[in-house]
Amino acid sequence: MELFLGLGIAGIILLSLSLVLDGVVEGLLGGTLDGWLSLPVIAGFTSMLGFTSSIVLGTTGFGTSAAAAVGALAGAAAGWLTWKLSRALMRDQTSLTPRGEDLIGTAGSVVTAIPADGYGEVLLRLAGQPVKLAARSSEPVRRGAEIWVEAALSATSVAVRPVDR
Structure with a gap:
């Protein structure tokens, strides 16, 4: 259970860093972390995987593998929602800047x-x-x-x- 809580906390820290650094890591890696592999998506997946697995492991009689599977499904859903939200925000256009x-x-x-x-x-x-x-x-x-x-x-x-x- 400590491992899953650690993953959840690491995901939150990663999300905080991605918000503070705002694309610096992606820039250093040459833009390879884009779309599904962007830092916010990875952070959402990791934190949801960790926290959901920890909750499932602590509240049910499931084993570690089953809790990890449920956490992975929840993490995939959180990653997908993060990806969709970030795409929607990136498409938000204002009027053209005057030239x-x-x-x-x-x-x-x-x-x-x-x-x-x-x-x-x-x-x-x-x-x-x-x-x-x-x-x-x-x-x-x-x-x-x-x-x-x-x-x-x-x-x-x-x-x-x-x-x-």
Whole structure:
């Protein structure tokens, strides 16, 4: 019975480590522990095998082999449920993250004047949030002028042109 309790406790410790290390062990092993062999699935199987076998051994007249068989079935069920739950959580998708290309065609205003040969700053709205980016223009643009984004130069800078009204 001590062996089964030890397996149950080892499974809980393994699960705690898998939550804390969050994929470090899988990364060290080159991604070989994926799907059915992932650390949470192994931890769920091991802990359920140990605890169920210990309970069966302590409360029934079954022998060690029968208790281990019942524990293995319960462990397989726990491992399968862990695998299904982790797959469901991994498939949970949020809306797409905005990219720099999403800024092209966006209107904004100049916060810091843009010289013809340098950078200024513009205020744009990306996914409803105000974003201040470095901006370049082929011609000088005064502070407060309305602009259109022509290209995303990098993650933090854009090419703009003034809006003629």
